[in-house]
Structure formats: C-alpha cells, structure tokens
Amino acid sequence: MAITAHTIQSSTTANRSKKRVGRGNGSGKGTYASRGLKGQRSRSDGKGGLKRRGFKASLLKVPKLRGFKSLQKKREVITLAVLNRICANGDIVTPTYLKTKGVVDKPEFGIKLIASGTLEKNITLRGCIASKMAMEAIEKAGGTLEF
Template sequence: MVLTASTIKPGTGIKRKGKRVGRGNASGKGTYSARGLKGQRSRSGGKSRTQIRAFKASLLKVPKLRGFKSIYSKKETVTLDTLERIVKEGDLVTPRYLDKKGVIGHPTKGVKIVAKGELKKKITIKSCLASKKAVELIEKSGSKIVF
C-alpha cells in the first residue's frame, strides 16, 4: 500500500471516543450533562471564547516601535581577520563559500567585508561588498575583489 496523506491512519488505541452526554444518569453524564445548572454556559451555543485579561497591562510591556524601519535587510559582516583565518591561498570567496565555512548565517542577505585586521593571503573575493578601507587592504595584499 502506498503511503499518502489519505491512507494514514492513527495507531490503535490512540484516538479515544468522547463520552456521549445527556444519555441517562447510568452513563455518568446524564441530567445536566456536565454543564452545571443555569447560566450562559449551560445553554446550547453558550460557549464563551477565551478572554484577554489585563490587555492594557500586556500592551504596556511591548516596547514602542518608533522611527523608520528599513525594508532592506542588513548585510552579514565579515572581517579581514576572519578571512585570514578561514581561507587558503588562492581560494575563491563567495557568500556561499562563507556559509559553508559557518562564518555567516544567510548567504542570501549579502556579505560586507570590513577592515578589521590584515589579509596576507592572495585570494579572489566575488559577490561581496566591502568598505573602502577593506578594498585598500585587500588590493594591497595582492588579492582581487570582484563586485
């Protein structure tokens, strides 16, 4: 039998049938059928939804959202020190390469290289942004950066 969404069945003994109410006192759920005496909840259709209590107090706990929130996500930053530590001589560094090395979380966000430390290895950097100082240091080391 092919396993599809329509052929999946619950395991034996997992689903329990709900107890039928209002079928005589011998059943254990007779007379008021576990609804109590009078009131809205005892009537048919008298279910009350869950209430939000102390709504004002919970609103006050939420920090105010002020100012302008940019729709553009921030780029992942990578320092020259980090590049020096993880890359080998002659490597091609791309956002995907940095993701595989575990340096960045999301390669789709984009990568910006910042000038912290030095780069001594000759590498090629592709599809990464860089600060002016970082570009200077990269080219000084004999590496290439392709935007």
C-alpha cells in the same frame, strides 16, 4: 513514595463539577448569582471579569513600538580577520564559499567586507562588496577583487 504510573492520583478538586449560578436560593448562588447588586458589571452585557481588567494593565505596561522598520535586506558584514582565519592562500572567496564555511547565513542579500583586523593571505574576492580600506588590504596582501 516513588511516583509511578499506578500511584498517580488526580487532585480532589480536579473533577469537581462547576457551580451553576442563579438557580434558586437553596443552591447558595441564587438571587444575585455572585454579581452583587446594581452596576454595569452586574448586568448581562456587563464588562468581563477580573481577567480582562488584569490584561488591560499588562498591556499598558508594554512599551509602544515606535519608528519604522526598513524592509530593505541588510548585507552580511564580515571582517578581514575572519577571512584570514578561514581562508588558505590562493582561495577564491565567493558568497557561497562563505556560506559553506559557516561565516554567513544569507549570502543572497549580499556581503560587505570591512577592514577590521589584518589579512596576510593571498585571496581572490569574487561577488562581494568591500570598503576602500579592505580593498587596499587585499591588494597589499597580493590578492585581487572581482566584482
């Protein structure tokens, strides 16, 4: 049978009323009200049920967060190979240019260029930091750096 709006039925236990405990022995939940005899968990302020005990075990399994998380913003790192792929000859590369090309997400934190791969295009790099090898590669390709 296909499930459609008019054939959906609630389960038989969905609307069952909650069993009230401690309301006489005729109810089936009288005297100790399913708490057993003595002990801390039988008292009114006793520890919570099994849920809390299971949760404690799951908390203990989670490893502790250790160390220190630096609040200093990290620069976005791009390589010469990426620049070679996205730039044309004579392009002026700025942080906003790199964002429009989809290479970096947050140019406001700064951009660092590293010398991984090769650069064969003549570009002008403006407003970015570069490693020593990357600077040499840009100048070798005929480009310039402006800080």
